[in-house]
Structure formats: structure tokens, C-alpha cells
Amino acid sequence: xxxxxxxxxxxxxWIVPTCVYTRYKRNIFSPPQTELDLExxxxxxxxxxxxxxxxxxxxxSHLEALLLPMKPLKAxxxxxxxxxxxxxxxxxxxxxxxxxxxxxxxxDGLLPRVQQWNxxxxxxxLFQKLASQLGLYRAFVDNYEVAVETAEKCCxxxxxxxxxxxxxxxPLTGLGCSRGACSLLAATLNHLSLCASALLYKPVDRVTRxxxxxxxxxxxxxxxxxxxxxxxxxxxxxxxxxxxINEEITPRRQSMTVKKGENRQLLKxxxxxxxxxxxxxxxxxxxxxxxxxxxxxxxQMGGKSQQYDCKWYIPLSDLTFQAxxxxxxxxxxxxxxxxxxxxxxxxxQIRAEIQREKVANKGAKALERLRKKLSEQESLLxxxxxxxxxxxxxxxxxxxxxxxxxxxxxAEWREVIREQQKKCTCIWAFSLTSVELQMLTNSCMKLQTVxxxxxxxxxxxxxxxxxxxxxxxSLCTDLYCTLEVDSFGYFVNKxxxxxxxxxxxxxxxxxxxxxxEGSQTLRLLCYEKCYSKTRLNKEDxxxxxxxxxxxxxxxxPQSLQGKDWQRTVVPMNGIEVKLSMKFTSREFSxxxxxxxxxxxxxGVKISAVTKRxxxxxxxxxxxxxxxxxxxGMEEVxxxxxxxxxTDIQALKAAFDANNKDVSVMMSEMDVNAIAxxxxxxxxxxxxxxxxxxxxxxxxxxxxxxxSVAKESCMLNLLLSLPEPNLVTFLFLLDHLKRVAEKExxxxxxxxxxxxxxxxxxxxxxxxxxxxxxxxxxxITMSDSWSLExxxxxxxxxxxxxxxxIPTPDSKRQSILFSTEV
Numbered sequence: 001x002x003x004x005x006x007x008x009x010x011x012x013x014w015i016v017p018t019c020v021y022t023r024y025k026r027n028i029f030s031p032p033q034t035e036l037d038l039e040x041x042x043x044x045x046x047x048x049x050x051x052x053x054x055x056x057x058x059x060x061s062h063l064e065a066l067l068l069p070m071k072p073l074k075a076x077x078x079x080x081x082x083x084x085x086x087x088x089x090x091x092x093x094x095x096x097x098x099x100x101x102x103x104x105x106x107x108d109g110l111l112p113r114v115q116q117w118n119x120x121x122x123x124x125x126l127f128q129k130l131a132s133q134l135g136l137y138r139a140f141v142d143n144y145e146v147a148v149e150t151a152e153k154c155c156x157x158x159x160x161x162x163x164x165x166x167x168x169x170x171p172l173t174g175l176g177c178s179r180g181a182c183s184l185l186a187a188t189l190n191h192l193s194l195c196a197s198a199l200l201y202k203p204v205d206r207v208t209r210x211x212x213x214x215x216x217x218x219x220x221x222x223x224x225x226x227x228x229x230x231x232x233x234x235x236x237x238x239x240x241x242x243x244x245i246n247e248e249i250t251p252r253r254q255s256m257t258v259k260k261g262e263n264r265q266l267l268k269x270x271x272x273x274x275x276x277x278x279x280x281x282x283x284x285x286x287x288x289x290x291x292x293x294x295x296x297x298x299x300q301m302g303g304k305s306q307q308y309d310c311k312w313y314i315p316l317s318d319l320t321f322q323a324x325x326x327x328x329x330x331x332x333x334x335x336x337x338x339x340x341x342x343x344x345x346x347x348x349q350i351r352a353e354i355q356r357e358k359v360a361n362k363g364a365k366a367l368e369r370l371r372k373k374l375s376e377q378e379s380l381l382x383x384x385x386x387x388x389x390x391x392x393x394x395x396x397x398x399x400x401x402x403x404x405x406x407x408x409x410x411a412e413w414r415e416v417i418r419e420q421q422k423k424c425t426c427i428w429a430f431s432l433t434s435v436e437l438q439m440l441t442n443s444c445m446k447l448q449t450v451x452x453x454x455x456x457x458x459x460x461x462x463x464x465x466x467x468x469x470x471x472x473x474s475l476c477t478d479l480y481c482t483l484e485v486d487s488f489g490y491f492v493n494k495x496x497x498x499x500x501x502x503x504x505x506x507x508x509x510x511x512x513x514x515x516x517e518g519s520q521t522l523r524l525l526c527y528e529k530c531y532s533k534t535r536l537n538k539e540d541x542x543x544x545x546x547x548x549x550x551x552x553x554x555x556x557p558q559s560l561q562g563k564d565w566q567r568t569v570v571p572m573n574g575i576e577v578k579l580s581m582k583f584t585s586r587e588f589s590x591x592x593x594x595x596x597x598x599x600x601x602x603g604v605k606i607s608a609v610t611k612r613x614x615x616x617x618x619x620x621x622x623x624x625x626x627x628x629x630x631x632g633m634e635e636v637x638x639x640x641x642x643x644x645x646t647d648i649q650a651l652k653a654a655f656d657a658n659n660k661d662v663s664v665m666m667s668e669m670d671v672n673a674i675a676x677x678x679x680x681x682x683x684x685x686x687x688x689x690x691x692x693x694x695x696x697x698x699x700x701x702x703x704x705x706x707s708v709a710k711e712s713c714m715l716n717l718l719l720s721l722p723e724p725n726l727v728t729f730l731f732l733l734d735h736l737k738r739v740a741e742k743e744x745x746x747x748x749x750x751x752x753x754x755x756x757x758x759x760x761x762x763x764x765x766x767x768x769x770x771x772x773x774x775x776x777x778x779i780t781m782s783d784s785w786s787l788e789x790x791x792x793x794x795x796x797x798x799x800x801x802x803x804x805i806p807t808p809d810s811k812r813q814s815i816l817f818s819t820e821v
Contacts, residue, residue, distance in 0.1 A: 042119040044220040049114050052213055056107045059206055063100040091150045095140040106130050124230025131234040134241045137207055211238040265289045266447045273386050275401040280383045286444055291315045310441045315430055316421050318395045335384035337751030343381040345790045350374045385490040405490035408523045411547050476502050478529035485519040495642035498670055499529050511645030523552040524570050524577055549573040600656030602684045610724040617731045620655045624678040625735045632671035634745045639756045643676030651677040682760045689725050692765035699791045702798055754797035762792040
């Protein structure tokens with residue numbers, strides 16, 4: 001559309017030809033018009049043409065402004081001290097005189113016809129002739145960038161020109177230019193240097209306007225009028241010209257020229273989720289040196305190249321992270337975990353199908369179709385995953401909310417924006433003209449550094465990570481670290497060290513086991529612990545500890561293969577964290593190793609342990625659950641966040657040795673270490689809790705579509721478990737349901753708990769496992785293994801979601817009351 005204002009500058013959309021064609025088509029196939037409609041339409045033709053005359057007059061004045069300094073500049077170029085060289089002058093004013101002449105001829109031809117108006121007046125020949133001369137615009141556009149760059153250099157000649165006009169013995173007045181003309185030339189050069197882009201862009205803007213005007217004329221021109229076929233032809237030529245320009249006019253440089261000769265450069269861009277009126281919208285956010293731009297990628301239509309549509313922008317001088325009215329942030333709608341899990345399954349299935357198509361070599365069309373489906377699912381997953389708010393505000397009161405998955409990313413955006421605000425020389429508010437905004441949005445397609453939504457592609461497995469120490473911190477304070485890894489393109493918090501009290505150089509020396517889902521990056525954040533319950537972070541409307549530093553390192557399994565630990569240092573904002581790392585592939589991390597000592601509990605069959613202890617549920621399970629229920633039910637990420645590996649190993653040794661002081665040890669340890677000990681016990685069972693024999697049956701049963709058949713099958717399979725396995729599972733099941741009741745605090749839903757415990761309680765036997773036998777073969781998210789994990793999660797989730805599990809003769813009630821918690 002065109003939004004006209006008094007100086008002739010308007011809003012230009014590059015998709016104008018498509019819009020014009022669409023509306024033009026509607027005009028052709030519209031119902032027959034009445035005589036009254038025809039009369040009104042013919043009258044409207046006069047008003048449309050009157051508007052064209054006014055607009056042409058403004059446009060000619062702009063061209064005159066460009067041409068005004070050309071003659072004195074050419075005269076000065078023949079002296080011993082030229083302001084600009086002849087080639088520079090010819091470059092800046094390339095084809096501008098010719099454009100002026102054809103539009104002056106058009107204006108002079110149209111003016112008397114409008115002044116002597118009647119309904120039979122013809123103007124179509126003028127528009128057809130003007131359209132036939134668009135080749136001049138093609139030459140102008142091809143030279144456009146060079147012309148702008150050369151015009152920018154003119155500002156450096158302003159001072160020199162002033163000195164020449166007043167000091168030199170051969171003033172420009174002696175070359176036939178009056179002193180007033182010299183002043184006018186200097187002023188014009190200065191004006192040209194300040195807004196060369198806008199002035200030089202007006203010819204292209206003019207073609208767009210004329211194309212829309214042709215549409216309006218056709219709309220109000222009867223099909224029987226002699227002008228109709230001429231206007232049709234002119235519109236067709238203009239549309240074809242603009243269609244070709246759309247794909248070529250986007251700036252090819254890595255920066256854009258803005259007012260006052262500064263360069264606008266792209267600092268950072270990323271796909272992000274914006275919360276708009278409670279709905280999640282996928283956006284591409286661009287941070288430039290002077291503004292933040294939020295854009296939407298338009299759908300590709302008819303084979304045309306992709307384009308961005310600007311949703312909003314904020315000059316950095318107007319951007320703040322604190323709302324002026326102290327308003328509370330909007331509530332964030334959470335997507336159910338089941339939906340996110342279903343998206344992961346679909347993505348894994350499509351990736352597997354793509355691999356099969358590549359092997360089968362069925363052709364490019366099939367692959368393209370699958371890749372399109374994959375892109376759609378990836379976009380949906382990116383929309384659904386993040387739940388952490390990042391608010392930005394314009395000083396005029398407008399606020400925007402992004403959703404991201406990581407505190408690291410939120411801090412990163414704030415830091416880079418604040419740092420640029422300090423550097424930004426533009427301290428006053430500004431607004432972009434429609435042309436400038438369109439040029440900026442068009443440039444995003446060329447300037448973008450992130451072209452695809454990032455998905456995990458690395459090898460799966462686990463990392464043993466030891467957070468050793470941090471140094472130096474300037475002030476004594478309470479410090480802790482968190483560790484994040486990416487999974488399916490977004491980041492998840494995997495571990496947290498204990499809080500090291502009142503120190504500048506904490507020495508944690510804590511070891512963690514972190515499971516990976518094709519993760520490529522490890523992020524570390526160091527926090528200062530704040531115990532105040534008051535709202536600390538007005539930017540996000542939530543209480544949070546202060547980030548002291550952050551850093552990240554790539555995860556490269558190939559460089560970490562082997563049993564030896566490798567040390568590395570992660571720099572973060574002037575401080576350093578020392579790490580030791582070791583990678584264990586999925587096939588080895590899940591390999592069950594029966595204990596050689598049958599006196600312990602880890603690696604020993606559950607039936608042997610319960611028989612030895614004369615209990616229904618192993619002592620280790622009861623003790624761990626008791627301690628977690630006592631003080632861990634409101635721990636954020638309980639069972640999901642890794643505990644310190646050294647603490648877990650200490651508890652493992654104590655339980656294996658039947659240490660009488662194990663309960664005292666547990667009371668002094670972080671609750672995540674206790675949760676980790678419980679998971680390790682189930683993981684190291686020589687046979688999983690759901691047994692090798694029944695595993696495949698559970699996987700088949702949970703996939704049944706008939707709910708009645710599924711319930712009958714699942715319950716019968718469950719009751720087929722050996723009694724120690726069944727009782728222990730039901731005991732654990734009741735506990736996990738109580739944990740989920742505190743989801744609003746601990747953030748652990750039934751689905752989250754099923755994701756943690758499913759692959760631990762259900763695993764295929766080694767002979768039935770789909771893990772590659774070749775340990776060097778990578779296991780990616782596209783392999784069937786990930787689908788197997790999803791099935792394990794679904795089995796456990798099914799039982800967690802059942803309100804009650806009926807058992808014959810109240811078997812469940814009697815066995816549960818035979819143990820104490």
C-alpha cells in the first residue's frame with residue numbers, strides 16, 4: 001500500500017506487483033456495473049489524475065534538487081582544484097537528467113488534458129509511453145549503490161568547497177556561478193550527504209507509485225473506454241519491471257548507510273519466540289548498531305525469493321529493560337510436555353525417513369517434501385519449548401515479550417544491547433521513513449547469520465564433568481554454578497553445584513554425569529546467591545540470583561573419546577572456571593554390569609537384595625525416597641538436575657557396605673545427590689525393573705489405539721512382574737505422583753518425571769537393543785534409538801496418569817503396608 005504524506009514520501013511494499021495484480025484481477029471479474037457506477041467511476045478518474053499531477057510535481061522537484069548542483073560541479077571539475085571529478089559527477093547523477101526529461105514530458109502532456117477534462121478524455125497513451133521507458137530505471141537501479149557510495153564521499157568535500165569559494169584565486173563565481181549559487185551548491189551537497197539514500201531512492205519509489213496509480217485508473221475506467229487496453233499494457237510492463245527489481249534491489253553490502261554518514265551494522269540475529277496477546281509467534285530478531293528489529297519471514301509465494309516483514313523496531317536510544325509503569329509481565333502460556341514430546345517423536349521419525357530416502361535414492365522431490373515437513377515440525381518445537389521471559393520496552397510505553405529457554409541467552413541479549421547503547425552516538429530518538437524501513441527489512445535477508453532453526457546433530461551419550469574451581473572474584477560472596485546443554489535446539493539446565501559461602505575463589509571439585517541428546521554446546525553460568533525474598537529483578541517480574549559470569553564451550557565427542565579426563569578452562573566475563581571432562585557414548589553408558597560382590601546392593605538383582613534384607617522394597621529405595629520427601633519435594637528440577645557425582649559415589653559405597661551412618665550422611669548431602677543415587681541404583685540393576693522378558697510387550701501395549709485394550713494389556717503386564725519388582729515400582733510410583741503434585745514449585749510434571757525415569761526402569765536387553773554394535777557409529781536423533789526412548793517414557797507416563805492401579809485381592813494394599821517409609 002501507499003501512505004501518502006505532504007512531501008510525497010510514501011510507504012512502499014516490495015510485494016506491490018502481486019497486490020496490484022490481485023486487485024486488478026478482481027476488477028476484471030467483478031459484477032457488471034450500473035450506469036450510476038460508471039458515471040462515478042469516470043468522475044473518479046479525474047480525481048485520480050489530479051493526484052498524479054500533484055505527485056509528479058513533487059517528484060520533479062526532487063529530481064531538480066538532485067540536478068541543481070550538477071552544472072556548477074561540472075564547471076568546477078575543469079579547474080585546477082575540482083570539488084569532484086567528472087567520473088564521480090557522472091556516477092552520482094547517472095540517468096537522473098534523462099529521468100527528469102521523460103517525467104517532465106509526461107507531466108506537460110497530462111496537465112492540459114486534466115485541465116480540459118471530460119469523460120471521453122484519453123490519457124492511456126501517456127502512461128503506456130512512460131512505461132515503455134522503464135529501461136532508464138533499470139540502468140539507474142543497476143548504478144544505484146555506486147551512486148549512493150559516491151554521494152557519501154561528497155560530504156568530505158564540503159569544507160574544501162567552502163574554502164575554494166572564499167580563498168582561491170579562481171572562485172566558482174568566475175566560472176559563471178553566482179556566489180548565491182555557490183552557497184546553494186554547498187547547501188545542496190550537504191543535504192545530499194545527509195539523505196543521499198532517500199533522494200536517490202525516489203526514482204524506484206516512483207515506479208511503485210505509478211504501478212498503484214495504474215491500478216486505480218483501471219478500477220475506475222470502463223472496459224469499453226479506449227484507455228482500458230493501454231492502461232492494461234502499461235500495468236503489465238510496470239509489474240514485470242518491479243518483479244525483477246524486487247529480487248535485485250536488496251543491499252549487497254554487509255552494512256547500510258544511515259543518516260549523518262554512519263554505518264548501520266548487524267551485531268546479532270536469532271530465531272526467537274514472541275508472545276503476542278497470549279499467542280506464541282515465531283520471529284527473526286536482528287540487533288543493529290542503532291536499533292532492534294523484529295521481523296517475520298513471509299511465506300514463499302509462486303517461486304519468489306523469501307522476504308521479511310517488519311513487525312516492529314526500537315531505536316537503541318529508546319530501548320529499556322524496565323517498564324515505565326512497573327507493570328507485571330503477561331502470563332506465559334505453557335505447552336504441555338506431552339505435546340513437546342510428540343513433536344520430538346515426529347522430528348525423529350522424519351529425520352529417519354530422510355535417511356532412508358537418501359539410501360533408496362528415490363529422487364529430489366521426495367527429499368524436498370520431507371525436508372519441508374521437518375522444517376515445519378522444527379518451527380513448532382521452537383515455538384513450544386521456551387518458557388523464560390525477556391521483556392524489552394520502548395520509552396513511549398510499548399512493551400514486547402520474548403520467550404527463551406536459557407538464562408544464558410537472556411543475559412547475552414541484555415549484555416550486547418547495553419554495551420552497544422554505551423557506544424551508540426545517536427542519543428536522540430529517531431524514526432525511519434517508509435523507504436528506509438523497507439530497505440532495512442530487505443537487507444535482513446542478505447545480512448542474516450542464522451538461516452535455520454538449530455537442531456541437535458551431535459553424537460548421543462553422556463559426559464562426566466568435574467567443576468573444579470573458579471577465580472578470581474573481586475568480592476567475597478556466595479557463589480554457585482549451573483550447567484546447561486542444548487537438546488533439540490533449545491537449552492536445558494542439567495546440573496548445579498553447591499553454594500560456596502563467602503569466598504572469592506570457590507573450589508567445588510564436584511563431579512556430574514550429564515546425559516546428552518545430540519548436544520553440541522555446554523554452557524556454564526556463575527551466580528551470586530541472594531537469600532532475600534523481595535523481588536530483585538524488575539526486568540522480568542521474578543526473583544532471581546545475579547549472574548556473575550557466563551561462558552560456553554563446544555562439545556566434541558571425537559576429541560574426548562577414551563578413559564582419560566581432559567582439563568579445560570572456560571573464560572567468563574573476566575573470571576575463569578576450570579573443568580575436567582570425559583565423554584561416554586550411549587552404548588557404553590547404558591551397558592549393565594552385574595556386581596561381582598553379591599553382598600552389596602548396586603548391580604545386584606532386586607530379588608536377591610529384598611530376600612537378604614527380608615523386605616518388600618530395597619532399603620536404599622526406602623531411604624532415598626524418605627529423605628527426598630522430607631526436604632526435596634519443592635527442589636526445582638528434582639530428579640532432573642544432576643547431583644554431585646562424588647557425593648553419589650560416596651552414598652553408593654555406604655549402601656554397598658551397609659554403613660549404619662548412611663542416614664546421617666544423607667541428611668548432610670544435597671538432595672540432588674540423593675536423587676542421583678536412587679537413579680543410579682535403578683540404572684545399575686543387572687536387569688531393569690520392568691524385566692528384559694516383558695519389555696517388548698510393554699512397548700507394543702502402550703502403542704495400542706483402543707483405550708480399553710491398552711488398559712487391560714498394560715495392567716496385566718504390570719501384574720506379571722516379579723513381586724519385588726512390582727512392589728518396588730508401585731512404591732516409587734506413589735512417590736513420583738506426590739512429587740508431581742508440587743509441580744508449580746519444583747517444575748517437575750508427570751511427563752518430566754517419566755522422561756527421567758522411563759529409560760532407567762525400562763530398557764531392552766543387550767541382544768534386543770537397537771544400539772549399533774559398532775561403537776564408532778554415531779547415534780543421532782534420527783535413529784530408531786530415540787524413538788525407543790520415547791516409547792519407554794510413554795509406558796511410565798501411562799501408569800503415572802492412572803488414578804488407581806487395581807490389583808487382585810487387594811494385593812497392592814497389603815504389600816505397600818508391609819514396608820515403612
